[in-house]
Structures are given as C-alpha cells and as structure tokens.
Amino acid sequence: MLANIGQLLTLQFSSGKPGPRRGPDLKELGIIEDGVVLCLGGKIVSVGTTEDALRDPWLKRNRKKITEIDCAGKVVLPGFVDSHTHPVFISPRLVDFEERIKGTSYEEIAAAGGGIRSSMEGVRRAGKRVLVERVLAVLRDMAAHGTTTVEAKSGYGLTVESEMKSLEAIREAASQWPGTVIPTLLGAHVVPKEFQGRSQKYVEIVCKEMIPQAAKRKLARFVDVFCDQGAFTAAETEQIFEAAGQHSLSVRAHVGQLSETVLRPLLRFNPASFDHMDHVNEDDIAELARRNTVATLVPGANYFLGLKEYPPARKLIDAGVAVALATDYNPGTSPTVSMPMAMSLACTHMKMSPAEAIAAATINGAWALRIAERKGTIEPGKDADLSVFAVDDYREIPYWFGANRCSMTVVNGVVV
Ligand code: NIG
Ligand code: FE
Numbered sequence: 001m002l003a004n005i006g007q008l009l010t011l012q013f014s015s016g017k018p019g020p021r022r023g024p025d026l027k028e029l030g031i032i033e034d035g036v037v038l039c040l041g042g043k044i045v046s047v048g049t050t051e052d053a054l055r056d057p058w059l060k061r062n063r064k065k066i067t068e069i070d071c072a073g074k075v076v077l078p079g080f081v082d083s084h085t086h087p088v089f090i091s092p093r094l095v096d097f098e099e100r101i102k103g104t105s106y107e108e109i110a111a112a113g114g115g116i117r118s119s120m121e122g123v124r125r126a127g128k129r130v131l132v133e134r135v136l137a138v139l140r141d142m143a144a145h146g147t148t149t150v151e152a153k154s155g156y157g158l159t160v161e162s163e164m165k166s167l168e169a170i171r172e173a174a175s176q177w178p179g180t181v182i183p184t185l186l187g188a189h190v191v192p193k194e195f196q197g198r199s200q201k202y203v204e205i206v207c208k209e210m211i212p213q214a215a216k217r218k219l220a221r222f223v224d225v226f227c228d229q230g231a232f233t234a235a236e237t238e239q240i241f242e243a244a245g246q247h248s249l250s251v252r253a254h255v256g257q258l259s260e261t262v263l264r265p266l267l268r269f270n271p272a273s274f275d276h277m278d279h280v281n282e283d284d285i286a287e288l289a290r291r292n293t294v295a296t297l298v299p300g301a302n303y304f305l306g307l308k309e310y311p312p313a314r315k316l317i318d319a320g321v322a323v324a325l326a327t328d329y330n331p332g333t334s335p336t337v338s339m340p341m342a343m344s345l346a347c348t349h350m351k352m353s354p355a356e357a358i359a360a361a362t363i364n365g366a367w368a369l370r371i372a373e374r375k376g377t378i379e380p381g382k383d384a385d386l387s388v389f390a391v392d393d394y395r396e397i398p399y400w401f402g403a404n405r406c407s408m409t410v411v412n413g414v415v416v
Helices: 023-027 050-055 057-065 094-101 106-111 116-125 128-144 160-175 199-216 234-246 282-288 299-304 313-319 339-350 354-361 363-368
Strands: 002-009 031-040 043-049 075-078 080-082 147-153 180-188 222-227 250-255 273-276 294-297 323-325 386-389 406-411
Touching: 002 050, 023 313, 023 354, 031 050, 043 050, 050 057, 080 354, 080 363, 094 106, 116 160, 128 147, 128 160, 128 406, 147 363, 147 386, 147 406, 160 180, 160 199, 180 199, 180 234, 199 234, 222 234, 234 250, 282 313, 294 313, 294 363, 299 339, 313 323, 313 339, 323 339, 323 354, 323 363, 339 354, 354 363
Parallel strands: 002 075, 080 147, 147 180, 180 222, 222 250, 250 273, 273 294, 294 323
Antiparallel strands: 002 031, 031 043, 075 386, 386 406
16 A cells, blocks of 8 residues: 555546547646555555545555555656657667767668668677567666556567567566566568668568567567658558558557658558657648547657757647657667656647646556556556655656656556
C-alpha cells in the first residue's frame, strides 16, 4: 500500500466519452490530495484518501499483513507509458552528433551513409546476448525515470535474420524486467544500402518474410514504417500495412518528421498511432480529430537535432486530436530515456500545460499502444504501475528538467 501521498494523480476522469483524452479533457488529472493506493497481486485494488482508507473495514482487519510504503507527502502518478522507442542498437552515433554541431543536417548525414544506416553494422554483427543486455539496461534506466511500459522497435538490423534477432532480444530483455514491453517490427526503417535503387525488392522482403515470421513467432504486436522523405513512400507504406493486416498485426507509422506525409490513404488501416507529426496539413488534423489514431509527439528528437520548430501540439490538441508524448529513445535523434525530459520540452517548446503533458505521457500513451484497459490511470482493476516523484506539486515534474526526481517506481506490483 502506498500511503501518505501528497498529490495522487489518478488520471481518472468520467466524462463518459470513450477513447483517448482530447481537447480540454487532456488536462483532467483526477487529483486526490492526501491519497492512498492499495495494490494486490500486481493489480490496483483500491484508491482513495487517507480518511477513506482509515474507515475501510477490510483494511482495518488486514493492516498488519500489508506492506505500507510511506510516500511522505510526495506526488504519485501512473507509471509513464513510453509508446515510441528504438532500444536495439549497439553504439551511440557520436560522429553524426559532431557533424550536426558543425552544421550538417540529419538528412545530409543520412544521404552520405550516416544516420540509421550507420547503426546497422553493429546490430548485424552483434550476438543476441549483447543486444539483450543493451535493451535490459535501457529498460532499467527507464524504470528509474518513472516509466513502467515501453514500446520497443527493431529497425537497425534490416535483414530478416537481424530484425528477428532484434525482436528476440526485446522479448528476452522483457522477460527479465518486471515492466510491460510492447514489441514492434520496424523492418521498414530505411532502405538498406544493398537494396539502394531497388526499394520494391526490400519492401517485398518486409512483407513476405519479416512480417510473416514476426507474426508467426509472436515477436511483434505492431508493424511500423518510417514513411517520409528518404525512407519509404506512402504507396510502399500501404503495401506494408496491407501485409501486416493479413497477419493480424496492428500498424503505426513515423510520419511528417522531415516533410509532410499525406495521411489519408493510411487511415483505412486504422493505425494505432502516427508519430512525430512535425509537418501535418489542416485536412488531416480535422480527420484525425474524428478518430482514435493517436498523434505521438517526440520533442526529444527536435531538441537533439537542434531544430527551432517543434510539432504543432497546441493546434492538434485544440482541434481535438488525441496527443501522446514519448521519448523516441534512439541513437540518432533522441538519446534520452527520460519521459520527464520529453514532458519538459512539451511544456517549454510546444506550449502544452504540465497537466496535459502528464496525461499525454500516461493514459494517451496507453491508448497509442491499445492497452488503455490495463495501463495509464490509477484505478481499481488496472495494473499496479505507479511512479513516485520527490516533489510537492506535479508541475515540478516537467519543471526540474535534466534531473531525475523519480524516487520509486512500482512495476506490475514490484517495487524497483
Ligand atoms: O524516430 N525517424 C526515424 N527514426 C528515428 C531516428 C532513427 C535514427 O536516426 O537512428 C526517429 O527519429
Ligand atoms: Fe522513432
């Protein structure tokens, strides 16, 4: 039992509206002052004020049997759902980092053979054990920053064998971590150099080999495509989404990061999420506002690439699009495990309020992964995923940027 909670952000909100949080509902945190949360068997069983808890007859009888954690007036919220990460790689990309500082752009570096392609060799050569260790270390680091659910993509192997190896590494690391991991096949991250000028051939491998194998071996829940300039076209993305559907895998895509991606043709595949969304047109915004496809914004990428522009969060939220926040942890554009950092950037550069950033990092992240029935809020019946922050007011979570104020994480009922 977590007791003596100064601010308990339940994110419970009974608007009666099904689906992800949108518009003004995004800032409803369901705060209980002086709160208590009781967890049993990895689930949340009751949530209320200390006063409620003191009156509860079951609690009175069983108090001695329960492990009580005194939160000393701190803030407790649902564990973060980081719905977009690329943890399967070997080395940081320090050359790209320095090149960009000198003024070369991400696209120029990629066109010259740097970028995603330069992470491939390490993954192709690596033994699975090393990859498992890398992923596990990242998961642990994420939990230390308050994250309890992580979507993890493959995407730096780009051969059938090394994409399957990456997904296996995700599965093995996940089995050694108490949190929840949702695996995604990102075989269509970029066209590898051996297929340069023959992207159709590579797309066929993704559709006819990677997707069927990942589905058959239950190595992935989602198929992702980087649908943007220099990566895959909308037509290729449709082809890949079609194959995913045939194998009962849901889809999501990286869109509009470098240039505008036309989203309409992709909507018939009912994607769980469109991610990045730096460049998006008014028509698509209006259409997304009518759907449950979440716009997952990853401001860490804009920050790390040194961009002046950020995704139009205000416009999206005000239009009624469901917005989530994620780290986009990866070696090229966003080497951070910190959801509070992503939230801080959302506040300072995208003008989201601290309350909106918290809902976008929890319940809407859960919607983006289609697991909102068990994640993203603190309410009876949901998984016991909670984070404790050593602050008095929830607004301090995005405020103290660059320092980790997470003092404890409860992951599926396990304290880490
Ligand atoms: O989300 N945009 C594509 N994928 C990553 C970057 C991957 C990389 O540069 O290694 C992203 O930003
Ligand atoms: Fe990404």
